[in-house]
Amino acid sequence: MNMNATLIGQLIAFTVFVLFCMKFVWPPIMAAIEERQKKIADGLEASMKGEKDLELAKAEVKSKLTEAKDQANEIIEQAKRRASQIVDEETQRGQSEREKIIAQGHSEIEAERNRIKEELRKQVGLLAVAGAAKILEREIDAAAQSDIVEKLVAEL
Amino acid sequence: MASGQTTQEYIQHHLTNAKMCSVEGEIVFNKACSDAGFWVWHIDTLAWSIGLGILFLAVFRSVGKKATTGVPGKLQAFVELVVDFVDDNVKSTYHGNSSLIAPLALTIFVWVLLMNIMDLVPVDVIPGIAALIGEHAFGMDPHDVYMKAVPTTDLNLTAALAIGVFVLMIGYAIRMKGVGGFVKEITMQPFNHPVFIPANFILETVTLIARPFSLALRLFGNLYASELIFILIATVGFAQLPLHFAWSVFHLLVLPLQAFLFMTLTIVYLSLASQDH
Numbered sequence: 001m002n003m004n005a006t007l008i009g010q011l012i013a014f015t016v017f018v019l020f021c022m023k024f025v026w027p028p029i030m031a032a033i034e035e036r037q038k039k040i041a042d043g044l045e046a047s048m049k050g051e052k053d054l055e056l057a058k059a060e061v062k063s064k065l066t067e068a069k070d071q072a073n074e075i076i077e078q079a080k081r082r083a084s085q086i087v088d089e090e091t092q093r094g095q096s097e098r099e100k101i102i103a104q105g106h107s108e109i110e111a112e113r114n115r116i117k118e119e120l121r122k123q124v125g126l127l128a129v130a131g132a133a134k135i136l137e138r139e140i141d142a143a144a145q146s147d148i149v150e151k152l153v154a155e156l
Numbered sequence: 157m158a159s160g161q162t163t164q165e166y167i168q169h170h171l172t173n174a175k176m177c178s179v180e181g182e183i184v185f186n187k188a189c190s191d192a193g194f195w196v197w198h199i200d201t202l203a204w205s206i207g208l209g210i211l212f213l214a215v216f217r218s219v220g221k222k223a224t225t226g227v228p229g230k231l232q233a234f235v236e237l238v239v240d241f242v243d244d245n246v247k248s249t250y251h252g253n254s255s256l257i258a259p260l261a262l263t264i265f266v267w268v269l270l271m272n273i274m275d276l277v278p279v280d281v282i283p284g285i286a287a288l289i290g291e292h293a294f295g296m297d298p299h300d301v302y303m304k305a306v307p308t309t310d311l312n313l314t315a316a317l318a319i320g321v322f323v324l325m326i327g328y329a330i331r332m333k334g335v336g337g338f339v340k341e342i343t344m345q346p347f348n349h350p351v352f353i354p355a356n357f358i359l360e361t362v363t364l365i366a367r368p369f370s371l372a373l374r375l376f377g378n379l380y381a382s383e384l385i386f387i388l389i390a391t392v393g394f395a396q397l398p399l400h401f402a403w404s405v406f407h408l409l410v411l412p413l414q415a416f417l418f419m420t421l422t423i424v425y426l427s428l429a430s431q432d433h
Contacts, residue, residue, distance in 0.1 A: 002196070003194075003311065003312060003315065004193075004194050004195070004196040004197070004198070004312065005194060005195045005196055005197050006173075006196070006197055006198040006201055006202060006310065006312035006313070006316075007312040007315055007316050007319075008316075009197060009202050009316075010201070010202070010205065010312055010313045010315075010316030010317070011316040011319060011320060013202070013205065013206050013209060013316075014263075014316055014317055014320045015320060017209045017212075017213060017263050017267060018256075018259060018260050018263045018320070020213055020217075021213060021216070021259040021260075021262060021263040022255070022256060022259035022260070024213075024217055024220070025213060025216045025217050025220050025259065025262070026220075026239070026258060026259040026262060027220075028220035028221060028223055029216065029219065029220045029223055029235060029236060029239045030239065030243070030258075031223075032220075032223035032224065032225050032228075032232075032236070033236055033239065033240060033243075035225040036225045036226075036228075039225060
């Protein structure tokens with residue numbers, strides 16, 4: 001083997017190459033790789049977060065939907081109850097109105113009958129007096145005999 | 157296989173580096189350098205390794221400059237794949253500030269891989285082109301043009317990488333434990349008694365030195381052997397086609413594995429160096 005000055009030349013070349021690589025080659029490439037790795041990691045994390053958010057939103061939508069359905073059912077139920085209540089109330093009111101009107105009619109009829117009865121009684125009394133006066137025209141004083149007329153009227 | 161060569165010459169030719177040295181103030185090449193001793197430069201190893209290193213840094217730098225944090229382009233995705241792969245390996249082994257170790261591991265992995273992949277270029281292509289250029293542009297004898305295109309088959313390169321890692325190992329050990337801690341580590345283990353200091357020192361030093369040696373020799377040995385087999389296969393005529401295919405497919409596995417091993421062991425050694433036992 002012939003070891004010679006080539007060794008020194010190669011040693012210098014090797015040193016220069018390593019130093020050049022260390023200063024100008026390795027750092028930019030490594031920086032690019034690390035930067036990209038960070039970007040990818042961030043992207044993955046963001047997508048994971050997005051997925052989780054989506055899941056949460058879906059669950060929320062589901063619960064909101066159920067709630068809304070329940071509420072709607074409740075409102076419909078309430079409305080039905082209210083409607084039947086109104087129908088009942090109105091029926092009752094109509095019934096009572098009818099009864100009131102009928103009672104009023106009855107009492108009016110009663111009053112009219114009483115009034116006519118009185119009138120008739122008076123007319124009969126007068127007729128009786130007139131009749132008696134016609135019969136007893138000469139000797140009976142209407143005023144003197146009024147107690148009898150009164151008695152007669154009361155008996156009618 | 158070039159004409160006018162014996163098989164032995166052919167193999168020898170393919171396993172010889174292009175050399176450059178200075179003899180008496182004059183720059184000379186190849187065979188003229190046989191007596192130059194230490195101060196010889198393997199210009200093919202240097203040119204291919206530095207060229208591939210610059211290719212790696214230029215591509216990764218351009219991607220890094222234009223890097224988007226949004227959807228990456230195809231080249232950026234590929235570069236990020238490699239960077240992320242290295243980063244995972246570093247993080248799983250070295251628990252601490254990795255602002256030097258991670259780029260070091262990336263440089264080692266990609267650079268060594270690119271140099272190893274030169275092994276898959278058919279063995280005659282690059283030397284053949286080099287011989288043509290040498291013959292016609294410089295008027296050289298084509299047999300005198302040497303070109304070894306796989307830098308990791310040169311022990312100088314693997315040793316340089318291992319020495320670089322070794323220096324960092326010592327540096328990390330001293331930075332994490334202090335000089336005293338480091339000295340204590342190589343003298344007071346495994347037998348914690350002053351009497352055993354020399355024995356401990358020998359044991360621990362061997363352990364320490366074995367690491368860069370194993371790094372350098374493993375990569376060199378694997379690549380040199382595979383290159384040698386590729387050259388041998390190239391000498392057997394038409395029978396080389398299935399053999400070459402099989403050996404190349406096998407090396408689709410071996411070449412990245414060796415690059416990966418060098419990187420992983422670097423991380424492990426530095427991790428061990430910066431830990432307390």
